[in-house]
Amino acid sequence: MTINAQLLEKYKMHQPTIIDIARQLGLSKSTVSRALTAHPNVNEKTRQRVLELxxxxxxxxxxxxxxxxxxxxxxxxxxxxxxxxxxxxxxIIGAQEELAKAGYNVVICHSNESYATEVTSAKSLFASRVDGLIVSHTKETRNFDHFRTFTRKGIPVVFFNRVWENEEVSKVVVDDYTGAYQAVEHLIQTGRRRIAHLSGPDTLPNSRSRLNGYLDALKHYDVPVDPSLVISYDLTLEKANIYVNHLLNLPEPPDALFAINDPTAIEALKVVKSRGLRVPDDLAIVGFSDDPISALIEPGLTSVAQPVSEIGQEAARLLLAHLTASADQPAAPTTVTLPTRLVVRGSTGS
Amino acid sequence: MTINAQLLEKYKMHQPTIIDIARQLGLSKSTVSRALTAHPNVNEKTRQRVLELxxxxxxxxxxxxxxxxxxxxxxxxxxxxxxxxxxxxxxIIGAQEELAKAGYNVVICHSNESYATEVTSAKSLFASRVDGLIVSHTKETRNFDHFRTFTRKGIPVVFFNRVWENEEVSKVVVDDYTGAYQAVEHLIQTGRRRIAHLSGPDTLPNSRSRLNGYLDALKHYDVPVDPSLVISYDLTLEKANIYVNHLLNLPEPPDALFAINDPTAIEALKVVKSRGLRVPDDLAIVGFSDDPISALIEPGLTSVAQPVSEIGQEAARLLLAHLTASADQPAAPTTVTLPTRLVVRGSTGS
DNA sequence: ATCGTTTTTGGGAATGTTCCCAAAAAAATA
DNA sequence: TATTTTTTTGGGAACATTCCCAAAAACGAT
Structure with a gap:
């Protein structure tokens, strides 16, 4: 806590300041400051001298x-x-490009799916006084007080992907419901009847939306919903492996699987292969996100694509809208919903 | 540049300071500061009052x-x-975990392989007075003045993967030479003779090391070096595609390819397949890095694995050593070399 | 030369915090 | 009670910068 040692250190490694420049040129710090910040009220000759030094x-x-x-x-x-x-x-890249254009720097924090880390990072970002925040929260997050610290002080927060519900914040989401609906519709139309769904924690809004899309598609096509085929899990690959095996061990195993995301779908594919079964013959598989890897594996994974870079760009734009808004004309909280698109590959038919 | 509007804004959205707390409790800012920083010289009762408010x-x-x-x-x-x-x-995750333990926060910048962006980011990081820097530079970087700004002021910089040579900075690298040597050795031992190499720009030290490993392995096993089989390129997938096709169009095409990294190797695999040829029968392929994707594709990609998290951890440890070093006992620039390991999969034989 | 205007410069306050030193208050001792 | 010791508190400087306002300098016109 004591900084004596550092003070000494500092003296040795003294960084030049505008006062150093001012002293050496016999000017005041005000003038040097003006010269350095391209302020109009400074003599051109003086500016040159300052810039040079x-x-x-x-x-x-x-x-x-x-x-x-x-x-x-x-x-x-x-x-x-x-x-x-x-x-x-x-x-992040999408957001960063947009923010860089507006002259903003970006600090990236990854919570590693840990709520405690998320809270610590949020506090740290607040302490260092970031002007705004773009967030996708952890799957553990139920309490949002650490974000309320920002909103209460008028610091804009934009959520994406995993969003804080029922609150006065802007959000960027994709049409998870329709994406899921179309995925399941596609499975039904290619002749599948026992369609399993590996879902995420129901604390995540996008997980719930995908589940609803799944259920409504089944309902619409009069396919009975079998609760034993719907499993909500924690998104770890270990559990994915266990549950896929569990599904295949059922007396009446599913003939198709709609997975909450691509890693889960790929894990399922591995399990199916390791049991000597074939995709899509024995089990058709659909993922969500259209990870580039999905196009590389065999068979190619059918997946629901989302406009990833655009999500970042939109989030950045929303944040900038809040950032440039003034007290007399504040920006209203907005939710942007981006479209999804089904990409059909080998995992659901030739 | 003018901050009038902000000043007004600020007044409205005033964040409480220790002075506010001090005023409300009839104390001085010094006492409040002590209470908040767990300083011993403050009355316990006072501390409680401060903490409460x-x-x-x-x-x-x-x-x-x-x-x-x-x-x-x-x-x-x-x-x-x-x-x-x-x-x-x-x-980054490896480094961040290590740094977090020591109470350091992390700001991540990605230069997007652009030298200009790298320079801008470096300036920005310096302006915001980071205590240290961990860097892997762009493939365009030839001028390192923007890093010299740090070292000159005594701010430690640690390089990894793509490192600044001939300088008084610490580095973390892997044994690229041996990794490459073993990869090529493996190809020779599985009966290949015309082994091509897609190499990176020779400005990158690790690219040169891998090339040397390739050359020495050929030399050691008396396999003649054919210069037409060694192509140095810019690491973009477009060029990778072009050069792989070029190699396969040669009158005497190669029977094996050692690629500078896994994305290149995977691109090669796609090209081979698209031409109706088979891997490894027509072309054996080895990559570098052991990307998780390499285990998922068909056939699995033989690759040179490097201890990725450890690279981050080591870089963080080196930086912390410099950070905690004092002026009287400074930390000497160190280069840590981590081992590589050949992971054999289907792309080089059954 | 004198006055008015414009350009250029300097001084001081402000930002929020911690540290040092001195002063005040409380506690312990004589 | 008076004196010494310990605990607790307050005041001010420092960090590097920008902005405001006033003062000085330069310039132009009468």
Whole structure:
């Protein structure tokens, strides 16, 4: 906690400041500041002298001091539960490009699906005074107080993919319901009747929407719903493996599987193969997200594609709308829903 | 540039400070500060009063002010050229876990393989006064002045994967040479003689090391080197596709391919299949990195595995060593070399 | 030369926090 | 009770910057 050692250190490794420049040129810090910030009220000759010395001293402005004074960091935090699969990285890139155009920097936090980490990261981002937040929360998150800390202080928060419901925040989602509906419809139309669904935790809105799409498609085509074919699980591959095996061990096993996401679908594919069964003959499989890997495996995985980069771009745009809104004309909370698209490959028929 | 509007805004959305707390309790900011930082010299009863009010006002400390004063942000920047493939995300997670243990936050920047973006990000990270940097640079980077800005001011920089050579910085690399050697050795031992190599830009040290491993393995087993089989390219999939086709169109096409990385190898596999040829019968293929996808495709891709998380952990440890080193006992620049391991799958034989 | 205008510069406050040193209050001792 | 010791508190400086306002300098016109 004590900073004596650092103070000493600091003295040794002193970074040049505008005061150093001012002193060396016999100017005031105000003038140097003006010269460095392209302010009009400064003599051109003076500016050149300042710029020259700044360059010579390798002066680098201290953003901390500026942020403290102006109360804005021009930094946006992006929080995601993981970034091993292609989805979150691609969303982040989409958002970052949009934010960079507007002159914002991005700090990325990954909670690793841990609620505790998410809370810690949120507190840390708040302490360093990010101007806004883009979030997809963990599957454990039920309490959203750590995000309320932001909204209460007027710091905009935009959710995507996994969104905070019933609240005055903007969101970007995809049409999970229709995506799921079309996936199941496709399975029915290719002759499947016993369609299993590996669903996610029902705390996740998108998981519930996909489940509803699944149920409504069955209902619409008069396919009876067998509760033993609907399994809600924690999205880990270990559990996916166990439940797929469980389904195949049923006295009347399913002839098709609609998985909540592609990793789950791919795990299912591996299980089916390892049991000497064939895809799609013995089990047709559909995933969700259209991970690039889905096109590479054999057979190709039928999957519900979502416009990944656009999700990030939209989230960034919504955030920027809030960021540039003024107190007298605030931006209203908006929900953007992007379309999904079924991509048919070998896993549901030749 | 003008902040009038923001100043007004700020007044409206005033965040509670220790001065607010002090005023309301009739204390000085010093005492409140002590209460909040668990300083011993404060009356227990006073501390409770402060903590209570801080909680009630939803006080959140302003890290900017603290960082400005202490001249340390407890934040580390990590710069990577991309994070769509699994490699960089996994390195980042490894590093982040290690840094979090030591109480450091992480800011992630991805340069998108653009030198200009890398320079901008580096400047921005410097301006916000990160305490250290972990970097894998872009394939375009030849000028390292933007990193010298850090080292010159005594801010530690650790490179990994793509490293800055001949400089006084710490590095984490894998044994690319041996990895490549063993890959090619394996191809020779499984009966291949015309082994092509898709290499990366020779500005990248790891690319050169892999090329040397390839050449030495051929030399050791008296396999003649055919320069027309060695192609250095820019690591884009488009070019990979073109060059693989080019190789297969040769009058004497290769019977094996050692690719600089897994995405290249997978692209090659697609090309071979699309031409109605078979892997490994017509062309054996080896990749580098052991991307998880390599185990999922058909046939499985033989690849040189590297300890990905460990790379991140080691980089973090090296950085922490520099960070905790004092002026009187500085940490010496160190290069850590981690082992590689050949993982044999179907793409080089049954 | 004098006055009015414009351009350029300097001084000081403000941002939120921690640390040092001194002062005040409380507790312990004589 | 008076004195010493310990605990607790307050005041001010420092961090690097920008902005506002006033002062100074330069310029132009009479």
């Amino acid at each position: 700044a360059d010579k001293l390798d002066y680098q402005r201290n953003q901390l001091a500026i942020s403290l004074l102006t109360n804005q960091t021009r930094t946006v935090g992006i929080m995601v539960p993981e970034f091993i699969s292609f989805f979150f990285p691609k969303v | 801080a909680d009630k006002l939803d006080y959140q400390r302003n890290q900017l002010a603290i960082s400005l004063l202490t001249n340390q942000t407890r934040t580390v920047g990590i710069m990577v050229p991309e994070f769509i493939s699994f490699f960089f995300p996994k390195v």
